[in-house]
Amino acid sequence: MASNALARHACGAVLGSGKIEVLYPRMRVPASFIVDDSTCLVNMGRFCMPQFADVWPDRASYKKPWKTWPAEIPDSFVREFGQWCGEQGVKGKYSIIPYPACVGWLDRELPGWSHKDLLRSLRLVRELMVPNWDIHPEMISHTRVIDVNTGRPMAEAKPANMENWFPQTAMSADQLANYLAYALRILKNCDLPCEGITTPGGFGGRVKSELSLLPAAKQPHSARFLKPASWYQVPGCENQIRAYSVSIYPRERVWCSGDDVVL
Numbered sequence: 020m021a022s023n024a025l026a027r028h029a030c031g032a033v034l035g036s037g038k039i040e041v042l043y044p045r046m047r048v049p050a051s052f053i054v055d056d057s058t059c060l061v062n063m064g065r066f067c068m069p070q071f072a073d074v075w076p077d078r079a080s081y082k083k084p085w086k087t088w089p090a091e092i093p094d095s096f097v098r099e100f101g102q103w104c105g106e107q108g109v110k111g112k113y114s115i116i117p118y119p120a121c122v123g124w125l126d127r128e129l130p131g132w133s134h135k136d137l138l139r140s141l142r143l144v145r146e147l148m149v150p151n152w153d154i155h156p157e158m159i160s161h162t163r164v165i166d167v168n169t170g171r172p173m174a175e176a177k178p179a180n181m182e183n184w185f186p187q188t189a190m191s192a193d194q195l196a197n198y199l200a201y202a203l204r205i206l207k208n209c210d211l212p213c214e215g216i217t218t219p220g221g222f223g224g225r226v227k228s229e230l231s232l233l234p235a236a237k238q239p240h241s242a243r244f245l246k247p248a249s250w251y252q253v254p255g256c257e258n259q260i261r262a263y264s265v266s267i268y269p270r271e272r273v274w275c276s277g278d279d280v281v282l
């Protein structure tokens with residue numbers, strides 16, 4: 020490692036020594052924390068499980084005793100986690116699912132919790148998480164596909180009507196953008212600025228090319244609700260890392276701001 024710090028180029032190359040060495044920013048291995056499946060108050064695991072089991076009744080992984088699980092991820096847990104991360108300088112992406120498992124709408128009501136509980140939980144995200152975390156919708160419900168014309172979940176329990184396997188047929192970039200915009204609009208109503216989107220499970224797996232058009236901010240439906248920034252596709256770990264974060268769950272893709280690009 021070069022001893023003369025001034026010899027270091029801003030991008031990390033060491034100059035003047037006859038060789039070039041790529042250095043990490045601040046001489047540290049860059050890492051970001053990607054939190055998927057988070058939202059306000061609702062324990063997604065408990066409420067997702069029976070909906071996935073309806074679609075895949077034979078899958079052992081959906082036969083867990085979800086009725087015994089707590090309904091809530093308490094704000095006290097989020098506060099402790101967020102404060103610890105703040106003290107340690109941990110940053111990353113934090114999903115807020117806008118209509119978590121169809122339990123309730125974060126910009127309206129969350130049955131099972133008072134309206135005050137909901138507002139308090141949203142305020143905690145705004146005040147504690149937003150400064151250090153990119154907020155993403157993880158589509159609308161992370162369970163049932165929503166008819167964006169009516170706001171109602173699709174009727175039949177089948178893979179085609181679950182966001183994790185949606186869509187099963189061709190879909191234009193505009194149609195996809197319309198779906199994403201629906202999710203983004205709810206978070207905008209909650210005063211949560213969004214830096215990108217996270218795809219739930221295999222969402223968009225069959226229309227990757229259309230989906231990859233969206234972060235280019237050419238889709239006015241979705242771009243309107245995103246903060247102006249450069250957008251980079253981060254398809255799990257399969258391609259080169261272009262933005263500062265990469266999903267630890269390869270099936271879920273994360274698009275995020277390029278503000279902190281490290282590679």
Ligand SMILES: [Zn+2]
Pocket residue numbers: 055056157161218219220271
């Ligand atoms: Zn997820």
